[in-house]
Amino acid sequence: MITRVRSELTRYLRTETVGGTILLIAAGVALLWANSPWSHGYLAMTEFTLPVPPLHLDLTLGDWTRDGLLAIFFFVAGLELKRELVVGELADFRRALLPIIAATAGVITPALIAFTVGFGVPGMDRGWAVPVATDIAFALGVLALTGSRIPASARVFLLSLAVVDDLIAILLIAVLFTSAISLLWLLAAAACFAGWALLQHRRINTPVVYLPLALIAWYALHEAGIHPTMAGVALGLLTRVRPDEGERESPATRWEHSLQPLSAGLCVPLFALFASGVPLDGKVVGELFTDRLALAIMLGLLLGKIIGIFGISWLAIRLGVAKRPVGLGNRDMFALSVLGAIGFTVSLLVAELALADVGDGSAAELAKAAVLVTSMAASLVGSALLLRRGRVHQSLRDADTQDDQGSAAETVQGQAVQGQGEGSTK
Template sequence: MCAAPRERSVFLGLLPWPERVQVARALRTETVGGLVLLAAAMVALAWANTPWSGAYEHVRDFRFGISTLGLELSVGHWTADGLLTIFFLVAGIELKRELVVGELRPPAAAALPVVAAVCGMAVPAALYLATTTLGSGSAEGWAVPMATDVAFALAVLAVLSTHLPSALRAFLLTLAVVDDLGAILVIAVFFTADLNPAALGGALAGLVVFYLLQRYRVRGWWWYVPLGVTIWALMYNGGVHATVAGVAMGLILRTTRDAGEEASPAERAEHLLRPVSAGVTVPLFALFAAGVSVSAAALGEVFTRPEPLGVVLGLVVGKTVGIFAGAYLAARFTKARLNPDLAWADVLALAVLAGIGFTVALLIGEIAFPDPVDAEHVKAAVLLGSLIAAAVAALLIKRRNGIYRRLWEAETRDEDADGVPDVYHQQTSPGRGSAAGES
C-alpha cells in the first residue's frame, strides 16, 4: 500500500495561537517604540540643520564616566556602546525563544526565514563591495546595509494604518531577529579594536557565572544586574564591541518554564526590558546618531562617492533582491506552498520594507568609518536609503491593503467573545499548516 504524500507546509499561513499572542505582544511594543524612534530621528535631523547645530554637537560629544575604568565616554558613545546593549539583549532573548520554543525550533520551519534573512544580508554586502570596487572606494562599510530595523519598519506600517496579517508581521520580525544576530557576529568578528585578553577572559568568566546562576535557578535582580554591568564593562575594555555582551546574556537566559512557573527568566526579562529598549534606548541612540547635515552638496555626495552609493544600493536593491530570492528559492526547495490568500507580491513588499536599516546600520557605520566626515556621508546614505525603501514599500503595501484588511478581519473575528479568534476554533490541527481563512 503506497504511503500518503506528505502534506506541504504553508508559508505565511495562520500562526499557532500561542505564537500569535507572543508576536502580537512584541510587535505592539516595537510599533510604539518605532513611532518614538521616528520622532527622535526627525528631531535629530532638524536640530543638526539649524543654527543651534553647535549645541547638538556639544551635547553629543560631552564626555563623562569613570576614566580609571576606561569608561569615560561621550554621550554618543554611551548610547551606542551602552544603551544599545539593552536592545541587543532583547534581540538575544527573542532569538533564543524562537530557537527553543518558537517558529525557528523545527528545522523545516526555520529554513525558509533563515535562508531569506541570510540572503538579505549577503546580497547587500556583495552589492556594496561591487560598487566600491568599481568606484575605487573603501570596502570597510560592507556590513552597513546588512541589517533591518524592525521598529522603524513597524512605525512605517503604523503611519500607513495598514492591516498586514500577523504572519507577514511575524516573518518581518523573524528576519530582523536573524539580521540582528548576523550584525552582532559581524561586529564581534570584523570590527574589533586591539584585544585585551585579560578583560575578555574576565567577561567570559562572568558569562560562565551568569550561565551557572541560570542553571541552578538562582533568582533576584541583585545577582544579575551587577554581573551584567560587569560583563559589559569587561567586554568593552576587552576590545570587542560591548553590545556583544547583551546578545550573549540574552542567549543564556532560560526560555522554558519550570513546573509551576508562570514565566521563564527570559520572558520576565523581555517583559521588563522590551519597553525600555523600544521606547528609550533606540530613540536615544537615534537622537545622537541621526543628526547629520543635510544639504544639496551632502546629498550629491551620496550619489557620487562609492561608499554611500553602495549603502543606498545595498539597502534599496540588495535587501529586496536578497530576501525575495532567498524566500522564493527556499520555498521551492522545501516544497512549501505560499498561503493561497497571499501572493509573492506580498513577499516582495516585505523585502522592500526590510531595506529600512536604520539603528544597526548607523551603529556599524560609526564603527566602520571612524573619520567624522566619512561617517557623516554614510549616515546620510543610511537615512536616504531607508527613506527610499520606506516610500517604495508604502506604495506596494497600500496597493494590497484591501486584501490585508479582509485577512486581518477574518483572523481577528471573535463572535463568541471568548478572547480567542473564531478561526482558531475552526482549525482541524493546531500547527502552522493552516492558511489564513482556511477551516
C-alpha cells in the same frame, strides 16, 4: 490613582505601535535639529563626554545610548527570540532556518553590489561593509507602526533575520576594524554567560544576582573590542522561557514585561535621537546621486537587501529547504525585505570606521547621508506596502468571520427546522 496611572502608562508603552511612534518622532526631531540653525547644540549634546574613570570608560552621550541603552533593547529582543525558538513559530527547524538563510544572503548581496558599483573608489576596500546591516530597532518600529494588521509571524521573521544580520555585521566589524581582540576579556564575558546559564538552571530568580552579572558581561565585551550590545542578545538567549510546574510565568516572560516599557519608551527613542542627526547640506545632497561611493552604498543597501532577503527566501521555500512563515505570502515577504534595507546603527558605525580617513572625513559624512536617505526611502516604501498588505489580511479575516457567522446561522436555522419537523411528527 497614581498607581493606576502608572499602570496604564506601563501598559501603554508596552504596545509596539506606541513604541514605534515614539521612535520615529525622535528620529525626525534629530534630523530636523541637526539640519537647523541650532545644529551646533545637537553636535555638542552628542559629543558631550560622560566618563567613568574607575573603569576607564570615556564615552560620549551618543556612545552611551548606542552601546549602553541599546543593550537593553537587544536583551528584550533576545528574550523574544528565545521564546519563539523554544515554544513559538521558530520551534520548527525549517521555519527557523529561513531567517538565517535570508539574513546571510542579505549580508552577502549588498556587499557584492556595493563592491561592484564602487570598485576602484577610494575607501571601498572596506566601505563595501557599510550596507550589510539591518537596523533591528528601526525596522521593528516601522513594522509595529504600519504592519499591525498582518500576521504576527511577520515580526518573528523580521526579528530573527535582524538579529542574525546584526551578529554577522558585528563579526565583520571585529574582523575588519578591530586592531586586536582581548582574549582575556573575551574569556571573562564567556564566564559571565556561563554563570548566567548556571543560575537559570538552578532556578535562582533574584535580580540582585543577575544585574551585576549583566553589567560585567557588557563591560567585558566592551573591553574585548566587541560591540557590547551583543551581551544583551547572548543573555536573552540563555534565559529560561518554559515555566516550571506551579510557576505562574517564566523568567523570560517576567523580565520582558518589566523591561519592554523601558526599552520602547526610553532606550530606543534616545538611541534614535542620538543616531539620526545626520547633516544634509546642499553639497552632500548634490553628491548623493553622482558620487560612486554614495551610489554604491544606496544600491547595495536597497537593492541588495531586497534581492538577497526576498530572493533567497523565495528560492529556499520553493526548493523545500525552509518553510514560509505562517500566514504570509510572497507579497508580505517582499514588504519585509524592503524593511531590511533600513540601516542606521551598525551601518553608520561601519561608515565611521571604514571611511573616517578618506577625504578628510567627507567620505564618511557622504556615506552616512547615503545610509540615511536609503533608510528613509525603505521606511516609506515598506510602510506603504505593509499598509496595503494589512488591508488585504483584514479583508480576508472579515470574510472568514462572515462565513463563520453564516455557517452558524445556517446550523441554528437547520436545527430549528428539524425541531419543528419532529414536533409535527409527534
